[in-house]
Amino acid sequence: MTQEQPDQIVVDLELTPEQVEQQTIEKVDSALHLIIKTVESFDQRYIFKTLRDLVSIRKSLDTKVLSNLINFYLQDPYKSQLANLIGVEVSSEFEDKGEVLPEVNLSIHWLAQLYLLDSDQLTKLDQLNVQFIIPLIKKYNRRSLDLIYAKIWFYISRTKELLNDLPSVRSELLLALRTSTIKHDNETSGSLITLILRNYILSHDYVQASNFIEKVEFPKNVSTSIEARYFYYLAKINAIQLNYSDAYEFAITAIRKAPQTQNAQGFLQTAHKLSVLIELLTGDIPELSFFRKSGFQAVLKPYQDITKAVKLGDLKIFNETLIKYHDVFVRDYNLTLVKRLESNVIKTGIRIISLSYTKIHLKEICIKLHLDSESSAEYIVSKAIRDGVIDAKINHKEGYVESNELSNIYSTNLPQEQFNQRINFVNSLHNDSVKAMRYPPSQNRLDDKNKTPEQDDEAELLNALDELDADFF
Amino acid sequence: MPSLEQLTNQLKLAFENKDYTNVDQLLTPIKVLLIENDLLIPNQLKFKDSDYINDLIISRSILEIGAISSINLKDFIKFSNYVSQLKVFYFNSVEELNKSIKKNKILSLYLLLLLSNGDIVKFHQELEFLTYKIPKLDSDLYLSYPINIKNWLLIGDYEKAISNILNESSEVKIKLKEFNIFNETLLNTIRLEISESIKNSYKSLPFLNAKYLLFFANEKEVEIFAIEQGWSFDKNVLYFKQNDDVVNEDNNIDQLTNYEKLVKNTLNYAKEIDSII
Numbered sequence: 001m002t003q004e005q006p007d008q009i010v011v012d013l014e015l016t017p018e019q020v021e022q023q024t025i026e027k028v029d030s031a032l033h034l035i036i037k038t039v040e041s042f043d044q045r046y047i048f049k050t051l052r053d054l055v056s057i058r059k060s061l062d063t064k065v066l067s068n069l070i071n072f073y074l075q076d077p078y079k080s081q082l083a084n085l086i087g088v089e090v091s092s093e094f095e096d097k098g099e100v101l102p103e104v105n106l107s108i109h110w111l112a113q114l115y116l117l118d119s120d121q122l123t124k125l126d127q128l129n130v131q132f133i134i135p136l137i138k139k140y141n142r143r144s145l146d147l148i149y150a151k152i153w154f155y156i157s158r159t160k161e162l163l164n165d166l167p168s169v170r171s172e173l174l175l176a177l178r179t180s181t182i183k184h185d186n187e188t189s190g191s192l193i194t195l196i197l198r199n200y201i202l203s204h205d206y207v208q209a210s211n212f213i214e215k216v217e218f219p220k221n222v223s224t225s226i227e228a229r230y231f232y233y234l235a236k237i238n239a240i241q242l243n244y245s246d247a248y249e250f251a252i253t254a255i256r257k258a259p260q261t262q263n264a265q266g267f268l269q270t271a272h273k274l275s276v277l278i279e280l281l282t283g284d285i286p287e288l289s290f291f292r293k294s295g296f297q298a299v300l301k302p303y304q305d306i307t308k309a310v311k312l313g314d315l316k317i318f319n320e321t322l323i324k325y326h327d328v329f330v331r332d333y334n335l336t337l338v339k340r341l342e343s344n345v346i347k348t349g350i351r352i353i354s355l356s357y358t359k360i361h362l363k364e365i366c367i368k369l370h371l372d373s374e375s376s377a378e379y380i381v382s383k384a385i386r387d388g389v390i391d392a393k394i395n396h397k398e399g400y401v402e403s404n405e406l407s408n409i410y411s412t413n414l415p416q417e418q419f420n421q422r423i424n425f426v427n428s429l430h431n432d433s434v435k436a437m438r439y440p441p442s443q444n445r446l447d448d449k450n451k452t453p454e455q456d457d458e459a460e461l462l463n464a465l466d467e468l469d470a471d472f473f
Numbered sequence: 474m475p476s477l478e479q480l481t482n483q484l485k486l487a488f489e490n491k492d493y494t495n496v497d498q499l500l501t502p503i504k505v506l507l508i509e510n511d512l513l514i515p516n517q518l519k520f521k522d523s524d525y526i527n528d529l530i531i532s533r534s535i536l537e538i539g540a541i542s543s544i545n546l547k548d549f550i551k552f553s554n555y556v557s558q559l560k561v562f563y564f565n566s567v568e569e570l571n572k573s574i575k576k577n578k579i580l581s582l583y584l585l586l587l588l589s590n591g592d593i594v595k596f597h598q599e600l601e602f603l604t605y606k607i608p609k610l611d612s613d614l615y616l617s618y619p620i621n622i623k624n625w626l627l628i629g630d631y632e633k634a635i636s637n638i639l640n641e642s643s644e645v646k647i648k649l650k651e652f653n654i655f656n657e658t659l660l661n662t663i664r665l666e667i668s669e670s671i672k673n674s675y676k677s678l679p680f681l682n683a684k685y686l687l688f689f690a691n692e693k694e695v696e697i698f699a700i701e702q703g704w705s706f707d708k709n710v711l712y713f714k715q716n717d718d719v720v721n722e723d724n725n726i727d728q729l730t731n732y733e734k735l736v737k738n739t740l741n742y743a744k745e746i747d748s749i750i
Binding site: 204206207210241242330336373376381382386392395416420423427 | 595671672
């Protein structure tokens with residue numbers, strides 16, 4: 001059972017459309033063979049690889065390829081259902097191959113989903129989802145389908161999102177989550193949790209979203225891309241709930257877990273935007289290099305300008321920037337978070353003043369920060385003292401603020417804590433990688449299996465059981 | 474048993490006469506009837522039926538009456554329940570249901586309620602929801618009131634917040650008298666906030682100044698408040714404990730635990746290295 005599958009060498013030569021098509025079909029063929037192998041070997045990795053291979057042919061999917069696949073692999077009723085929906089002819093020239101494997105069946109449905117989505121036929125896609133795919137999902141209960149289900153649910157939910165019909169799919173998603181949790185189908189559960197969260201967040205229902213998070217437990221051993229998404233949503237929800245320090249950690253985890261490829265660029269950009277805002281809200285200023293990463297400069301420009309305003313502590317510049325980029329922030333769903341920064345702007349303003357003066361009249365503060373009255377300034381300064389932004393005392397009689405003597409700033413454990421944090425990170429990285437390593441099944445066990453092909457279905461049960469049976473034969 | 478129509482008319486009459494206790498009593502049988510007719514919670518499946526929608530508009534106005542009278546009776550839990558029921562009407566796919574004259578009034582009252590309870594997390598969640606559901610949220614006459622107060626509180630501009638709360642003749646307050654119900658609770662919440670700030674930022678403060686800072690009417694009230702807070706005062710001057718000493722002690726304790734922490738961390742590293750090798 002070694003890699004007998006031919007290597008896919010992509011040649012960038014001028015190809016005729018027929019050749020391209022032929023190549024696509026071949027790729028799908030080999031991918032589907034892998035699926036069959038999965039079912040035989042009970043090894044999820046093959047299906048994982050298949051799904052990855054199939055994504056690469058997404059661009060070259062068209063009706064011809066699909067018609068070929070549907071006619072070749074599927075049986076009635078699925079064959080005619082799918083063919084009618086997509087609008088291809090049913091041909092009976094292919095011989096009957098008996099029962100279709102559910103894995104193959106669903107993979108082809110998934111490809112159909114991709115095709116309809118890419119060619120913008122949303123109503124048809126919705127019809128396909130609701131009428132055929134959801135009943136099909138409910139029909140089968142096989143572990144080898146887990147990864148495919150996770151993918152398919154993503155596209156079902158995405159369709160509803162594009163059709164602007166978020167509430168209607170919620171109950172289906174929740175129901176599916178219950179089923180997949182019972183079956184310990186982690187991949188699908190993880191995917192569904194992120195989808196449900198996304199559903200709530202897009203309809204701005206943070207109350208529901210946070211209730212949902214409290215009740216649900218995110219499964220382990222899920223693809224990192226799903227995990228990254230989950231952490232991003234957690235960051236967003238925590239930020240809305242003013243829980244900035246947790247939110248910041250989640251945002252950073254999301255960025256770290258996200259795949260660093262071209263495809264994930266959009267996600268990374270969004271996550272970066274959120275993390276800038278959260279960092280600002282916690283009172284820190286992100287480093288300039290953060291905005292200079294290639295591919296991020298243009299997108300992060302509004303956020304860089306806001307950062308500048310906060311850094312200067314100038315309310316006027318802040319408001320100007322806010323008005324200038326108002327539409328961008330609305331589009332990013334970050335407007336409320338940006339608006340919250342107003343108080344941070346004033347706080348940094350006060351901090352800058354207290355750093356440069358040991359003693360200053362409230363009136364001066366009032367002018368410098370563009371405040372309305374001296375008494376407003378007094379309240380604001382006293383709140384800043386309480387929040388620990390500055391270390392000072394107000395003298396009410398004389399109307400001035402006096403900074404306390406600076407304590408020795410070098411007597412701190414900060415470097416030690418930083419160091420500790422990094423060591424812990426490296427350690428956990430090491431431990432995680434050890435845990436994530438795969439050990440191929442030993443040669444002995446393979447032989448056992450070959451001797452007893454009858455126990456196909458149960459073979460994965462337990463090693464002990466395996467040997468026991470082998471004794472009997 | 475009287476019909477729904479009769480009851481509704483009675484309800485409207487009582488509401489116009491501001492007889493809120495009566496309204497409250499009338500609402501119970503009405504709600505039972507609404508449930509029987511599938512009208513208390515909008516049924517999505519029937520949204521295409523225009524008669525049904527018209528009936529829903531009536532049940533929405535009944536709920537609105539319930540919300541406003543419960544706030545006048547200062548029954549805030551009941552009010553919150555009405556708001557969550559009304560939200561289903563306000564935010565769905567049917568435009569006729571979404572538009573109501575009382576919508577923004579009730580929502581702003583709800584925000585104010587959250588604010589006066591100090592439930593900031595919920596306030597922000599609601600705000601996030603409303604920002605994208607109601608266009609021009611900030612310039613809305615009613616909704617801008619709680620939002621502005623929240624902003625002033627966040628910055629620490631208590632003077633503006635208080636003057637807006639106490640000003641009963643402003644445009645908003647005349648149009649929606651219910652805002653005044655929260656004046657007292659909001660004032661108390663803000664006063665506690667201010668007292669927290671004062672404690673940390675002054676060494677001493679004469680009663681006369683404290684009176685202005687805390688928005689009290691006379692110095693006697695300051696004295697009572699000071700006793701409640703456990704502040705020390707002498708000859709009409711408040712003195713705040715210098716917590717420098719306390720801070721230093723804290724530092725000492727921190728230092729000790731720091732040494733322990735260092736040892737603990739190092740032992741932990743040793744264990745990790747051991748397991749790697």
